[in-house]
Amino acid sequence: MRNIYIIGCCSLLQLILSCTGVKEQPALEDDSLVQYVDPFIGTGAHGHTFPGATVPFGMVQLSPDNGTGGWDWCSGYHYSDSIIVGFSHTHLSGTGIGDLADVLVMPTTKRVDLTKAIGNRDDYDFKSHFDHESEEASPGYYSVHLKDVAIDVALTATKRAGFHRYSYPQGEPQQVVLDLSYSVNWDKPVATALKFENDTLITGFRYSEGWAKDQRVYFAMAFSRPIIGYETADSTSMQPATTEFTGGKLKTLLHFENDGDRILLLKTGLSSASVDGAVKSLNEIPGWDFGAIKAKAESQWEQELSKIRITSNDTALKRTFYTAMYHSNLAPVIFSDHNQEYKGVNGKVMKADGYQRYDIFSLWDTYRAAHPLFTILQPDRVGDMVNSMLAHYQEYGLLPVWSLLGNETNTMTGYHAIPVIADAYLKGFQGFDIQLAYEAMKTSAMQNIRGVQFYKEHDFIPADLEVESVTKTLEYAFDDWCIAQIAKSLNYQDDYNYFLKRSQSFRHLFDSVSGFMRGKLSNGQWRVPFDPKRSDHRVNTDYTEGNAWQHTWYVPQDVPGLIDIMGGRERFIAKLDSLFTISSDITGENVSVDISGLIGQYAHGNEPSHHVAYLYNYADAAWKTQERVTEILSSQYNDRPDGLCGNDDCGQMSAWYIFSSLGFYPVNPAESKYAIGRPLHEKSVIRLSEGKTFTVTAENLSENNIYVQSATLNDIPLNEPFLTHDQIINGGKMVFVMGSSPNKNWNNSVNEDN
Numbered sequence: 001m002r003n004i005y006i007i008g009c010c011s012l013l014q015l016i017l018s019c020t021g022v023k024e025q026p027a028l029e030d031d032s033l034v035q036y037v038d039p040f041i042g043t044g045a046h047g048h049t050f051p052g053a054t055v056p057f058g059m060v061q062l063s064p065d066n067g068t069g070g071w072d073w074c075s076g077y078h079y080s081d082s083i084i085v086g087f088s089h090t091h092l093s094g095t096g097i098g099d100l101a102d103v104l105v106m107p108t109t110k111r112v113d114l115t116k117a118i119g120n121r122d123d124y125d126f127k128s129h130f131d132h133e134s135e136e137a138s139p140g141y142y143s144v145h146l147k148d149v150a151i152d153v154a155l156t157a158t159k160r161a162g163f164h165r166y167s168y169p170q171g172e173p174q175q176v177v178l179d180l181s182y183s184v185n186w187d188k189p190v191a192t193a194l195k196f197e198n199d200t201l202i203t204g205f206r207y208s209e210g211w212a213k214d215q216r217v218y219f220a221m222a223f224s225r226p227i228i229g230y231e232t233a234d235s236t237s238m239q240p241a242t243t244e245f246t247g248g249k250l251k252t253l254l255h256f257e258n259d260g261d262r263i264l265l266l267k268t269g270l271s272s273a274s275v276d277g278a279v280k281s282l283n284e285i286p287g288w289d290f291g292a293i294k295a296k297a298e299s300q301w302e303q304e305l306s307k308i309r310i311t312s313n314d315t316a317l318k319r320t321f322y323t324a325m326y327h328s329n330l331a332p333v334i335f336s337d338h339n340q341e342y343k344g345v346n347g348k349v350m351k352a353d354g355y356q357r358y359d360i361f362s363l364w365d366t367y368r369a370a371h372p373l374f375t376i377l378q379p380d381r382v383g384d385m386v387n388s389m390l391a392h393y394q395e396y397g398l399l400p401v402w403s404l405l406g407n408e409t410n411t412m413t414g415y416h417a418i419p420v421i422a423d424a425y426l427k428g429f430q431g432f433d434i435q436l437a438y439e440a441m442k443t444s445a446m447q448n449i450r451g452v453q454f455y456k457e458h459d460f461i462p463a464d465l466e467v468e469s470v471t472k473t474l475e476y477a478f479d480d481w482c483i484a485q486i487a488k489s490l491n492y493q494d495d496y497n498y499f500l501k502r503s504q505s506f507r508h509l510f511d512s513v514s515g516f517m518r519g520k521l522s523n524g525q526w527r528v529p530f531d532p533k534r535s536d537h538r539v540n541t542d543y544t545e546g547n548a549w550q551h552t553w554y555v556p557q558d559v560p561g562l563i564d565i566m567g568g569r570e571r572f573i574a575k576l577d578s579l580f581t582i583s584s585d586i587t588g589e590n591v592s593v594d595i596s597g598l599i600g601q602y603a604h605g606n607e608p609s610h611h612v613a614y615l616y617n618y619a620d621a622a623w624k625t626q627e628r629v630t631e632i633l634s635s636q637y638n639d640r641p642d643g644l645c646g647n648d649d650c651g652q653m654s655a656w657y658i659f660s661s662l663g664f665y666p667v668n669p670a671e672s673k674y675a676i677g678r679p680l681h682e683k684s685v686i687r688l689s690e691g692k693t694f695t696v697t698a699e700n701l702s703e704n705n706i707y708v709q710s711a712t713l714n715d716i717p718l719n720e721p722f723l724t725h726d727q728i729i730n731g732g733k734m735v736f737v738m739g740s741s742p743n744k745n746w747n748n749s750v751n752e753d754n
Helices: 002-020 275-282 290-305 315-327 370-377 379-396 417-426 434-445 452-458 469-489 493-502 505-509 559-565 569-581 612-619 622-635 652-662 725-729
Strands: 063-065 086-088 104-108 135-138 141-146 151-157 161-167 174-179 188-198 201-209 215-223 227-234 244-247 250-256 263-271 308-311 341-343 349-351 534-536 587-590 673-676 683-687 693-699 707-713 722-724 732-739
Touching: 063 141, 104 151, 104 263, 141 290, 151 290, 161 290, 174 263, 188 227, 188 250, 201 275, 215 275, 227 244, 244 250, 263 275, 290 315, 308 315, 308 652, 315 652, 370 379, 370 417, 370 652, 370 725, 379 417, 379 434, 417 434, 417 469, 434 469, 452 469, 469 493, 469 505, 505 559, 559 569, 559 612, 569 612, 569 622, 612 622, 612 673, 622 652, 622 673, 622 707, 652 683, 673 725, 722 725
Parallel strands: 534 587, 693 732
Antiparallel strands: 063 086, 086 104, 104 174, 135 141, 141 151, 151 161, 161 263, 174 250, 188 201, 188 244, 201 215, 215 263, 227 250, 308 683, 341 349, 673 722, 683 693, 707 732
């Protein structure tokens, strides 16, 4: 499987790069960090990122759409493509399921038949070829030359509005297609509306269903010059001339006077609640100064990127690091509009009183490292994110699993809003109702769906009663540990005892003979036959997007307990070594495409593996963590379009890189403790709140000097490979002395009782 990935993705992308080249971003000020971000990183291979314009956590992601369906086009764009059908205003970053791509706009000079049935992208009259030589992207900005029509397109954005600039060829018709019928992958429109308010303003909405079963986008689109004519169709039927239209698949062709002015600007405001909210979003762009809005977006990104400043002579490392910083700030997105309104999970228009509503919570992924990173770099947003999850609970009855713009997709396993909320509370974040939060946690953990009913009855999920039973049991057990910690802090002793016992459910599924977590039937017998390398994607499987080799290690709440049931430290280390050195072959007829980035059976391209390299720390072998982390950092990330070995999943893959290059990682993301790996940069300065900084320095760092020889924290020797959250946010300095050989004595594990 690993060899297939390397040949199929890396070699293909290298060929593309050698043929087209990657355009360097222009140098800004010497100390500018924006210059090191390349939004094309992750748009190749299986990264599933988009290259378009957005601001940190912005509602609008204005980006090109290739018009191609399929898994590697989940973001709407893939670097291997050469056709653009338009620019839409909403996109998912790095996910494994395609949705959104709302309100598609495309400038054209061509004749367009609005009644043509669209079977595939070949049927779009207004599509155009492009090449990467004439394409640029930087934080808050995207531009491309449309070769078939000789139009130059530039895009930028604010929080809730997108800004387009089109430069038409002299003497050609100046037209714009607004296509509310456009859809790709799972998404399809179910109701659309257009209203020509005047000759420079169009409003409307697009309701759609797909992965998000009830998605609503209201828009207001303003133009810098008057519309002098338009034709409108619904699906394949032209509509009578009027100023208001409703239909299932509306699209309109707009005409503008060709009076010698080659530049046309348009701006689009969005809201999930109302046209009024969308119109108010337009106010984020008060005039028609494209350069000023671009500069403002760039400034916002510079502010976010400067929260960590690294010192390195390796420009490629800087590009990889700061692009990871960029990707980690794309989701969740701001969801409430200027009226503080948004479309609730209950289908009603709701109001976010006293906080800003966020959505797009890819929690199966982001609870592991992205949300812990927010507690360091985004402290002012953490409370609002928690309140957003609690609003979801009040509207839906359960905490979010994978929420998408006012929808619960119920995608993936666990109830991982729980560790995010627990982590915030245990780190001292306030601004949300902890009693409501605790109620929501308990309710979600005691539900009778998603296998929890079997979990409560059997103390594990039987493989004959529920698919992905092993993964679900292991993840529920971790979430239960998180509830137990909150119960303890609130003095709910009975609840603490109950959920702490449930957190040990992993013990029921460990087979001491094979050495793996494996499926167990409701009669207590193991499921047979058993192949630890076998993967069956989402069907008749005990593991989610993986196999026994990858999921056996998921006991972050009790690593000492895992070491114990595996037979002690030496056997644990030997098993862990085998994970990274065994053949990368994956067996099965329906292997999950998510298994990528393989080192042995370790799969860095999918989230269940992300904590595993740090487990050596708990077995007094921290030097092995340093080796493995070095290998992962160097082999699974780079500064090319294929620079992510798997889906970025709303920033989780990037958050792993950020933490690991700083030199530490949250194995248990709700424990307020980090396992130390090795720093990748000579110096990293984290800018904290209240003017504090935390500095990580690596002395004698080189390509060969990857091992920690010693470390100090605020000039006091650090003799264990762990660091607490308080030690970071209180500010200070950590100094590593690096060497070319392991110091096997620098690794006293901390096996605290739970």
